[in-house]
Amino acid sequence: MVGKICGTGSYVPPHVMSNDDLAKIVDTNDAWIRERTGIGRRHIIKGETTSYMAGQAALKAVEDSGIDPAQIELILVATSSSETVFPCAACEVQKTIGAVHAAGYDLNAACTGFVLAFNTAQAYISAGIYKTVMVIGADSMSCMVDWTDRSTCILFGDGAGAAILCAEEGEPAFMAAHSDGVKGEALTGLSRHRGGWKPEGEDKESYIHMDGQAVFKFAVRKVPEIIEEVLSKADAELEDIDHFVLHQANRRIIEAVAKRLKTDISKFPMNLEEYANTSAATVPILLDELNRKGQLRRGEKVMLSGFGAGLTWAACLFEW
Ligand code: UT7
Numbered sequence: 001m002v003g004k005i006c007g008t009g010s011y012v013p014p015h016v017m018s019n020d021d022l023a024k025i026v027d028t029n030d031a032w033i034r035e036r037t038g039i040g041r042r043h044i045i046k047g048e049t050t051s052y053m054a055g056q057a058a059l060k061a062v063e064d065s066g067i068d069p070a071q072i073e074l075i076l077v078a079t080s081s082s083e084t085v086f087p088c089a090a091c092e093v094q095k096t097i098g099a100v101h102a103a104g105y106d107l108n109a110a111c112t113g114f115v116l117a118f119n120t121a122q123a124y125i126s127a128g129i130y131k132t133v134m135v136i137g138a139d140s141m142s143c144m145v146d147w148t149d150r151s152t153c154i155l156f157g158d159g160a161g162a163a164i165l166c167a168e169e170g171e172p173a174f175m176a177a178h179s180d181g182v183k184g185e186a187l188t189g190l191s192r193h194r195g196g197w198k199p200e201g202e203d204k205e206s207y208i209h210m211d212g213q214a215v216f217k218f219a220v221r222k223v224p225e226i227i228e229e230v231l232s233k234a235d236a237e238l239e240d241i242d243h244f245v246l247h248q249a250n251r252r253i254i255e256a257v258a259k260r261l262k263t264d265i266s267k268f269p270m271n272l273e274e275y276a277n278t279s280a281a282t283v284p285i286l287l288d289e290l291n292r293k294g295q296l297r298r299g300e301k302v303m304l305s306g307f308g309a310g311l312t313w314a315a316c317l318f319e320w
Contacts, residue, residue, distance in 0.1 A: 179312045245290070
């Protein structure tokens, strides 16, 4: 059995912060941000929470799928910024959508989280354990960034995306995942809700710390590698893939990955100009956009790939 996507949904908060808005609070400008990242705006929560956004995305996915929420057996929420440590966001989503028979838990692998949750759902389905699984990526990075640090605060936005996987007979999904904890210090995040930690020599509280160039190089090297690894497991070729849905961190990273793979950039959809990096939410928000625009056709091959803090990276190849 394989998990076929039978519904998608997404939610971003209505409040928009443009690059020009950011230039009023840190020493930056629209031209620099667009040129280095491709980002034009980001949506930021104003009172909403991570689990609220996850619930709204889930409601839309339920509507898109036409299934009864009582059929959902498992809810997985990938997040690193839930407003509560417990109850987990998955249980909040369960309450919102009335998935009375579902089990649920959260999974944290930062920006890689959604692809790992998707792989987990595929593994449950192929093992025959569950038939209908809701997979969500949701993050409020605005609660974690240091709004005085221009090198990181310009990169992130808030949002949530959801996909419902329904078991069907068919070609299996092929997947891979890796971590490199030794390089974890390249990107660290601390919850605003947990005080106490301050980097040595720093008086102010700070949250996300990143060696941007180290993360950039890691992504450009490891994403093509893991895509090749999944292709070889599937005995497939790059040309067989119709859509490469990658974590939306930086347009230059995606362009460099396409170049390394010698694949036309038109197969790498992007929406980071509008939403920036929403961490675990980027991949499902983009999937939902493609689905709603009718750009994904039954039988087409989709490659997902996420990368980020940990360091972690993952990929999954499946048929739409
Ligand atoms: O989900 C994974 C999340 N992480 C990532 O995606 C990060 C990957 N890395 C990147 O996207 C890039 O490294 C950045 C966009 C973060 C930075 O771009 P860069 O081309 O690596 O720039 P840089 O750090 O080398 O900085 C170049 C210059 C520096 O000034 P000097 O030293 O050349 O005078 C920075 O101080 O740009 C300056 N700078 C800025 N200028 C205007 C750094 N941030 C800004 C800013 N506005 N926001």
